[in-house]
Amino acid sequence: xxxxxxxxxxxxxxxxDHGKTTLVDAMLKQAGAFREGSTVxxxxxxxMDLEREKGITILAKNTAVHYADPDDGSEMTINxxxxxxxxxxxxxVERGLTMVDGVVLLVDASxxxxxxxxxxxxxxxxxxLPIVLVINKVDRPDSRLKEVVDETYELFLDLDANxxxxxxxxxxxxxxxxxxxxxxxxxxxxxxxxxxLKPLFDTLIExxxxxxxxxxxxxQAHVTNLDASPFLGRLALxxxxxxxxRKGQNVAWIQRDGTTQTxxxxxxxxxxxxxxxxxxxxxxxxxxxxxxxxxxxIGETLADPENPQxxxxxxxxxxxxxxx
Ligand code: GDP
Numbered sequence: 001x002x003x004x005x006x007x008x009x010x011x012x013x014x015x016x017d018h019g020k021t022t023l024v025d026a027m028l029k030q031a032g033a034f035r036e037g038s039t040v041x042x043x044x045x046x047x048m049d050l051e052r053e054k055g056i057t058i059l060a061k062n063t064a065v066h067y068a069d070p071d072d073g074s075e076m077t078i079n080x081x082x083x084x085x086x087x088x089x090x091x092x093v094e095r096g097l098t099m100v101d102g103v104v105l106l107v108d109a110s111x112x113x114x115x116x117x118x119x120x121x122x123x124x125x126x127x128x129l130p131i132v133l134v135i136n137k138v139d140r141p142d143s144r145l146k147e148v149v150d151e152t153y154e155l156f157l158d159l160d161a162n163x164x165x166x167x168x169x170x171x172x173x174x175x176x177x178x179x180x181x182x183x184x185x186x187x188x189x190x191x192x193x194x195x196x197l198k199p200l201f202d203t204l205i206e207x208x209x210x211x212x213x214x215x216x217x218x219x220q221a222h223v224t225n226l227d228a229s230p231f232l233g234r235l236a237l238x239x240x241x242x243x244x245x246r247k248g249q250n251v252a253w254i255q256r257d258g259t260t261q262t263x264x265x266x267x268x269x270x271x272x273x274x275x276x277x278x279x280x281x282x283x284x285x286x287x288x289x290x291x292x293x294x295x296x297x298i299g300e301t302l303a304d305p306e307n308p309q310x311x312x313x314x315x316x317x318x319x320x321x322x323x324x
Contacts (some may be wrong), residue, residue: 008101009060009101009285010078010102011082011097012082013105014107014117014324015108015116018107018108019137022176023106024063024065025175026175026176026195028065029178030197031068035066045077047089062079062080062081064078064269064272065078066272076201083096094123097129099121099287101122101208102130102204104131105133109135109136109138109143109144110142110143110144112149118159121156125160125234129148130164130165131161131203133171134180135171135173137174137176139174147194149170154220169182177190177295182199182203203224211284217243218309220243220299220301220302221303223236223296223298223302224239227289232291233267234295235290236293237287237290239287240285240287240288241267241284243286244299245282247279247281248265249264249283251265252308253296253300255297267280267292268282270289276289
């Protein structure tokens with residue numbers, strides 16, 4: 001078994017308004033600029049405005065940040081899965097978390113962790129995912145950095161985090177200015193030892209494990225969400241658990257009741273920034289969207305037709321309160 005050193009799959013967990021969209025915007029913008037070896041410019045922002053005009057919502061299901069380390073040029077794709085910031089009853093949180101290998105917990109420097117974050121964090125901790133804490137909006141004049149960090153430790157203890165999880169790295173950020181630092185600034189001040197998000201990228205890459213890769217393993221891909229395209233019809237969003245998949249390939253579609261059918265992957269898509277683009281092939285660890293199976297459902301498996309093995313269905317907590 002080896003590792004996909006070029007790939008990280010993460011989720012961002014945040015209370016609404018704590019700055020998730022602003023942070024991902026800044027990551028996209030800087031990753032593009034670092035890649036071109038230029039200073040930060042507005043190129044990515046421009047294409048994002050275009051996306052907005054086309055009505056594609058930012059953070060729809062998956063954003064892919066293509067990052068090149070400005071120091072050594074090493075390239076990395078960071079897939080960012082959006083999880084709802086509230087207790088949903090459809091299991092979207094659980095399903096999102098099965099796609100990732102680690103979580104960014106984004107907390108407002110003044111408000112601290114709020115109840116809505118707790119639900120999702122509890123799931124992430126139970127799934128044994130490593131966490132990176134990002135304290136955002138450190139520039140707020142009413143920021144309370146020490147207290148907010150303490151409140152976050154208390155929350156982790158309360159939610160039975162394991163020792164590794166509670167040893168989380170802390171990043172202090174002003175997402176609005178695209179700045180992150182490992183050093184605690186003064187309350188209300190933007191960090192002065194950094195003028196970009198590189199400390200955040202470095203910490204994510206270091207803390208969140210790369211997906212594993214097993215040479216020659218038969219295909220197993222798990223359908224974790226659905227989407228629709230006006231041209232391609234239903235899209236199944238999957239994380240490839242093992243093996244490889246190619247556009248045009250026949251695969252075994254294993255349905256929830258175990259019925260298995262051979263179907264053709266008519267289109268294979270991978271995310272680039274905020275856009276889905278056609279791809280020829282993808283492999284273990286990748287997050288993909290496939291077209292060609294109009295009746296496919298969440299939880300089902302796409303597998304090697306020679307060796308069709310179903311992945312376990314994703315179990316979802318029942319709502320604690322009735323919805324009447
Ligand atoms: P989301 O709901 O988590 O996606 O939050 P947004 O990214 O939409 O941000 C909510 C608000 O917080 C917006 O008005 C942002 O401009 C603001 N915001 C985001 N990051 C920062 C920051 O670092 N500092 C300050 N002062 N405001 C921020």
